[in-house]
Amino acid sequence: MSRSKAVGVLGGMGPAATVDLMQRVIAATxxxxxxxxxxxxxxxxxxxxxxxxxxxxxxxxxxxxVLTAMAQQLVAQxxxxxxxxxxxxxxxxxxxxxxxxxxFLNITELVAKRIAISQPAARRVGLLAxxxxxxxxxxxxxxxxxxxxxxxxxxxxxxxxxxxIQAIKANGGERCGYAALQNSAEALEAAGVDCLLIxxxxxxxxxxxxxSALPFYDAADxxxxxxxxxxATD
Amino acid sequence: MSRSKAVGVLGGMGPAATVDLMQRVIAATxxxxxxxxxxxxxxxxxxxxxxxxxxxxxxxxxxxxVLTAMAQQLVAQxxxxxxxxxxxxxxxxxxxxxxxxxxFLNITELVAKRIAISQPAARRVGLLAxxxxxxxxxxxxxxxxxxxxxxxxxxxxxxxxxxxIQAIKANGGERCGYAALQNSAEALEAAGVDCLLIxxxxxxxxxxxxxSALPFYDAADxxxxxxxxxxATD
Numbered sequence: 147m148s149r150s151k152a153v154g155v156l157g158g159m160g161p162a163a164t165v166d167l168m169q170r171v172i173a174a175t176x177x178x179x180x181x182x183x184x185x186x187x188x189x190x191x192x193x194x195x196x197x198x199x200x201x202x203x204x205x206x207x208x209x210x211x212v213l214t215a216m217a218q219q220l221v222a223q224x225x226x227x228x229x230x231x232x233x234x235x236x237x238x239x240x241x242x243x244x245x246x247x248x249x250f251l252n253i254t255e256l257v258a259k260r261i262a263i264s265q266p267a268a269r270r271v272g273l274l275a276x277x278x279x280x281x282x283x284x285x286x287x288x289x290x291x292x293x294x295x296x297x298x299x300x301x302x303x304x305x306x307x308x309x310x311i312q313a314i315k316a317n318g319g320e321r322c323g324y325a326a327l328q329n330s331a332e333a334l335e336a337a338g339v340d341c342l343l344i345x346x347x348x349x350x351x352x353x354x355x356x357x358s359a360l361p362f363y364d365a366a367d368x369x370x371x372x373x374x375x376x377x378a379t380d
Numbered sequence: 381m382s383r384s385k386a387v388g389v390l391g392g393m394g395p396a397a398t399v400d401l402m403q404r405v406i407a408a409t410x411x412x413x414x415x416x417x418x419x420x421x422x423x424x425x426x427x428x429x430x431x432x433x434x435x436x437x438x439x440x441x442x443x444x445x446v447l448t449a450m451a452q453q454l455v456a457q458x459x460x461x462x463x464x465x466x467x468x469x470x471x472x473x474x475x476x477x478x479x480x481x482x483x484f485l486n487i488t489e490l491v492a493k494r495i496a497i498s499q500p501a502a503r504r505v506g507l508l509a510x511x512x513x514x515x516x517x518x519x520x521x522x523x524x525x526x527x528x529x530x531x532x533x534x535x536x537x538x539x540x541x542x543x544x545i546q547a548i549k550a551n552g553g554e555r556c557g558y559a560a561l562q563n564s565a566e567a568l569e570a571a572g573v574d575c576l577l578i579x580x581x582x583x584x585x586x587x588x589x590x591x592s593a594l595p596f597y598d599a600a601d602x603x604x605x606x607x608x609x610x611x612a613t614d
Contacts, residue, residue: 160414165402168424172395178550180394183426189457190402192417223423223453316412 150377154225158191159232160315163347167231170370184377197234258288272334275345299330314348324355384611388459392425393466394549397581401465404604418611431468465581492522506568509579533564548582558589
């Protein structure tokens with residue numbers, strides 16, 4: 147049996163996105179039997195107060211108290227480090243990370259680092275993400291220090307993208323069409339971005355639908371790879 | 381937000397099978413947004429001592445202490461009831477269920493009840509499962525009281541089926557062929573069974589590969605449906 151750290155996953159935002167992350171972790175783990183895989187302690191909690199309602203519509207409570215309790219319970223259960231497969235919820239990253247005494251992977255830092263290493267000349271990154279991201283400027287701090295600019299779809303395309311995200315939250319993405327994803331990607335390409343970034347874990351669930359000549363990165367996949375790498379460290 | 385009970389999942393046996401169960405639960409839940417889904421507290425623990433080594437090869441430790449600790453931690457974390465997506469591990473069901481004070485769904489009882497209701501004339505059920513199941517006679521107590529007989533593939537086919545199960549545990553099933561599943565199903569059909577039962581959660585991961593004219597049941601799917609039903613009860 148290979149030794150490895152256990153990851154605690156603050157999940158359920160949405161539930162299908164968390165399952166997608168788990169599949170990516172399993173697929174990225176070299177294994178010849180059950181015991182070679184990583185222990186994942188997962189709180190797939192779809193009752194976390196809506197990030198959209200709290201941040202954009204300003205009508206709902208902060209998700210921080212629930213997320214903090216989840217993080218602390220996962221650590222109590224034996225999680226050696228934490229990860230959260232929801233880009234938008236990383237708006238609360240600093241508060242959550244300071245509430246536990248184990249490492250907490252930071253999706254925006256991991257993504258920015260990956261883009262800077264694998265495509266050092268990239269200056270403009272097109273974001274396929276929730277409407278919340280441009281408003282809270284989630285990626286800008288991690289991008290700014292690396293001289294990268296976040297480029298967003300125009301409003302009407304962003305609205306369609308948001309409808310697709312809601313459909314994936316509702317039914318796991320099986321019954322919706324994916325035109326909104328493709329249309330936004332093509333518009334960003336026409337706007338001259340150097341690469342695309344899927345920065346919403348719901349969109350990661352359907353990322354294999356995207357066709358683009360541009361390099362594209364998927365925040366959920368980068369997070370999954372880092373979970374596998376970090377779990378193997380001493 | 382719809383209220384619902386939280387399920388605790390004793391998972392990781394194997395990891396892909398647990399992810400498969402979660403997907404089935406999400407797909408079976410009527411939902412229009414995240415909050416309509418069920419909270420799943422999941423310990424996807426691939427380090428649970430091997431059921432095969434403990435029960436068949438008699439070379440490994442009992443998984444009961446680890447499974448008991450997992451069950452109790454999930455209850456402490458807030459699970460209102462428990463489920464375990466591994467047929468073989470239900471050999472230890474009575475011990476585990478008695479170690480917690482919340483309901484613990486019993487996969488063999490759920491499956492036997494479903495077959496008896498939906499196909500009351502069925503007398504012989506062909507099992508597509510781990511080699512352990514015939515040796516520990518896992519389903520026989522639940523079947524016997526309903527006058528149902530469990531029929532197993534012959535030894536050489538069972539060996540091939542076991543190799544497929546191991547491949548799914550190793551790599552999630554993406555790189556293996558599925559001939560062993562189909563061959564065993566056809567042989568059971570030729571032996572005159574009334575229906576087929578996929579009674580291994582690894583085989584459930586690839587159950588859509590199975591083609592059969594017989595009615596077939598999937599223990600993981602029956603468990604997922606019961607999780608959704610039970611979570612909605614008061």
